[in-house]
Amino acid sequence: MFSVLMTRLHELTVVLYAFSVLLYFFDFIHHNRKANRIAFWLLAFVWILQTVFLFFYMVKTGRFPVLTIFEGLYFYAWVLVTLSLGINRFLRIDFIVFFTNILGFIVMAIHTFAPMQYHSHVMANRLVSELLLIHITMAILSYGAFSLSFVFSLLYLLQYDLLKRKKWGKRLLRLADLEKLERLSYITAIIGVPMLLLGLILGLQWAFLKLPGMDWYDMKIIGSFLLLTAYSIFLYLRTVKNIHGKNLALWNVASFLIVLINFFLFGRLSSFHLWYS
Incomplete structure (x- = not known):
């Protein structure tokens, strides 16, 4: 029932x-x-x-x-x-x-x-542990932050295209200005990167304790670090290189593709990850 x-x-x-x-x-x-x-x-x-x-x-x-x-x-x-x-x-x-x-x-x-x-x-x-729960929860929350960052960049590209083609109208007015959309995509990425990093550290620590024979070249691990690298480069381009605009938004959109690949594909190729075992 x-x-x-x-x-x-x-x-x-x-x-x-x-x-x-x-x-x-x-x-x-x-x-x-x-x-x-x-x-x-x-x-x-x-x-x-x-x-x-x-x-x-x-x-x-x-x-x-x-x-x-x-x-x-x-x-x-x-x-x-x-x-x-x-x-x-x-x-x-x-x-x-x-x-x-x-x-x-x-x-x-x-x-x-x-x-x-x-x-x-x-x-x-059988493998429930507080360490594993925190690791997975933080990873999913970081994915949520990256998802919002992706949406803000997508809206930025939409707004940019409307402005470039001089398509004035209600839709343009209802979208936030480019500067605000770019700033929000940056802020949500800032939230996601350290959260993912901490989640990876906790996950590796759990794997070291529970799976001593684990393959450290597992696709899930490689994919997670590729994802962390992609968004770290995004933050580096924005803060150090002071790059703004369409190219930065496109990099963010491309980085989100790694989120999807890591979540759905690399997990299936993993030799140990619980979600796909």
């Missing part, structure tokens, strides 16, 4: 999430503020349902739900919804919720239809 209830709750969340994204898209095309408000409150209700699902899942499993790809994808989607609602409340940047939640819905859809959620959780339960 509990499993059926959780399944129905999850299905309702996905349906409402889809309606929210569709309404944000409608607002993006037709500048409809009523659709924007309805979409926001639907998204807020989605966040409540996601939080309830996470709470009951934690009660059922007795741990924080980040130890498998099934759990990690759901927590990642929850992080994106939480961040986008926070940005909508405190920064008041139109379209940021829409773009962020396109990404969030994709993650949620992959989570819903991926067969990996049916894998056994025996190994995950």
